[in-house]
Amino acid sequence: MTDIWLPTLVTDTPQAGFELAITLSRRGVKYTQPDPEILKRLRPIYSEDAKALMAASQIVAINFQTIAAANNYWRK
Amino acid sequence: MTDIWLPTLVTDTPQAGFELAITLSRRGVKYTQPDPEILKRLRPIYSEDAKALMAASQIVAINFQTIAAANNYWRK
Amino acid sequence: MTDIWLPTLVTDTPQAGFELAITLSRRGVKYTQPDPEILKRLRPIYSEDAKALMAASQIVAINFQTIAAANNYWRK
Amino acid sequence: MTDIWLPTLVTDTPQAGFELAITLSRRGVKYTQPDPEILKRLRPIYSEDAKALMAASQIVAINFQTIAAANNYWRK
Amino acid sequence: MTDIWLPTLVTDTPQAGFELAITLSRRGVKYTQPDPEILKRLRPIYSEDAKALMAASQIVAINFQTIAAANNYWRK
Amino acid sequence: MTDIWLPTLVTDTPQAGFELAITLSRRGVKYTQPDPEILKRLRPIYSEDAKALMAASQIVAINFQTIAAANNYWRK
Numbered sequence: 278m279t280d281i282w283l284p285t286l287v288t289d290t291p292q293a294g295f296e297l298a299i300t301l302s303r304r305g306v307k308y309t310q311p312d313p314e315i316l317k318r319l320r321p322i323y324s325e326d327a328k329a330l331m332a333a334s335q336i337v338a339i340n341f342q343t344i345a346a347a348n349n350y351w352r353k
Numbered sequence: 354m355t356d357i358w359l360p361t362l363v364t365d366t367p368q369a370g371f372e373l374a375i376t377l378s379r380r381g382v383k384y385t386q387p388d389p390e391i392l393k394r395l396r397p398i399y400s401e402d403a404k405a406l407m408a409a410s411q412i413v414a415i416n417f418q419t420i421a422a423a424n425n426y427w428r429k
Numbered sequence: 430m431t432d433i434w435l436p437t438l439v440t441d442t443p444q445a446g447f448e449l450a451i452t453l454s455r456r457g458v459k460y461t462q463p464d465p466e467i468l469k470r471l472r473p474i475y476s477e478d479a480k481a482l483m484a485a486s487q488i489v490a491i492n493f494q495t496i497a498a499a500n501n502y503w504r505k
Numbered sequence: 506m507t508d509i510w511l512p513t514l515v516t517d518t519p520q521a522g523f524e525l526a527i528t529l530s531r532r533g534v535k536y537t538q539p540d541p542e543i544l545k546r547l548r549p550i551y552s553e554d555a556k557a558l559m560a561a562s563q564i565v566a567i568n569f570q571t572i573a574a575a576n577n578y579w580r581k
Numbered sequence: 582m583t584d585i586w587l588p589t590l591v592t593d594t595p596q597a598g599f600e601l602a603i604t605l606s607r608r609g610v611k612y613t614q615p616d617p618e619i620l621k622r623l624r625p626i627y628s629e630d631a632k633a634l635m636a637a638s639q640i641v642a643i644n645f646q647t648i649a650a651a652n653n654y655w656r657k
Numbered sequence: 658m659t660d661i662w663l664p665t666l667v668t669d670t671p672q673a674g675f676e677l678a679i680t681l682s683r684r685g686v687k688y689t690q691p692d693p694e695i696l697k698r699l700r701p702i703y704s705e706d707a708k709a710l711m712a713a714s715q716i717v718a719i720n721f722q723t724i725a726a727a728n729n730y731w732r733k
Contacts, residue, residue, distance in 0.1 A: 331408035332635035347654035350423035407484035426499035502575035559712035578727035636711035651730035
């Protein structure tokens with residue numbers, strides 16, 4: 278993965294920051310399991326199994342903490 | 354999802370912040386599993402299974418950390 | 430839930446803060462599963478199953494982090 | 506529980522802080538499951554089952570974060 | 582492990598920081614299970630089982646929090 | 658445990674801090690399950706079972722957050 282997919286943690290709005298948290302979460306999964314075939318096979322499991330879905334959503338929440346802090350919580 | 358659902362992390366009260374943490378948590382789940390049919394099928398599981406319910410509540414706690422910090426803990 | 434149950438994160442003592450963390454944790458569970466009948470059925474499970482009990486206690490620990498920070502750790 | 510068991514988060518040393526984190530973790534479990542009979546029955550499970558033991562140890566790590574911050578990391 | 586594999590937490594870009602978070606996560610696993618034979622046997626499990634994959638990705642997210650803070654979020 | 662095993666959170670390098678995070682994690686497990694016989698029996702489980710290994714590695718990541726903050730991220 279030599280493409281630049283994360284040039285900055287700064288976003289204009291909290292919502293854009295939340296979407297960046299989703300991106301970070303997906304990238305973390307991809308780095309851990311880079312094989313696209315296996316990922317494709319797993320996706321239905323972790324998005325249809327309640328506990329795996331909760332675990333995936335926890336990762337989003339942790340990454341949003343990081344991004345929100347990076348943006349100083351978009352305070353004006 | 355192009356609607357604006359998260360214009361700010363600032364809330365008037367801690368309780369409103371807690372409710373925003375619930376909203377964030379639900380949105381994170383929806384981004385991970387956008388199919389409303391599957392979500393509807395999963396909801397009874399993760400809200401009636403003790404471990405999945407605990408996992409969902411952990412996400413709320415993590416998001417409340419973020420929102421509380423954003424509001425400087427509503428200190429006066 | 431329109432009653433005011435969280436007017437402030439500030440408490441007089443660390444122990445009162447810890448008890449508020451318990452309250453927050455219970456509220457998070459209630460928001461996720463508002464049906465009191467289902468909750469009543471689940472309570473014996475998550476408080477008698479070792480892993481669910483640990484998960485519930487993790488939520489308390491995360492909420493206590495938030496409340497302790499809000500109170501500037503009750504430093505004098 | 507009306508006894509005072511948490512008068513302060515401040516400790517003299519990191520090690521005393523770590524031990525306080527253990528105390529906090531045990532209290533969190535007790536507040537969640539106050540029945541001493543059930544707790545006694547669960548203790549062998551969560552301390553002999555690898556996954557429950559790891560979950561219990563995570564709570565200690567989270568509480569140690571809080572206490573370490575409260576003590577400004579015992580920096581001199 | 583006497584080689585120097587972590588001389589600094591500082592990276593030039595957020596993306597390099599994210600990759601360092603992956604490295605930290607792998608090292609943590611290796612310190613916990615240093616036997617390369619067992620690790621090799623486990624790798625297909627934790628990268629092909631949805632829940633173990635989510636758990637691995639959570640570690641990355643936690644380590645990225647640390648590294649992002651260390652880099653002051655690469656703010657300019 | 659009356660020996661002094663944690664005199665300070667300060668380390669010279671990030672790598673030494675990471676190793677201290679391992680020590681903290683092991684101590685937390687030992688405080689939770691002090692019986693060395695049971696621990697010996699559990700070790701092969703939590704280091705050979707993918708999910709328990711991930712849980713153990715999460716504890717390391719959480720403790721490294723604490724130690725990195727204590728060392729002000731070894732910034733110069």
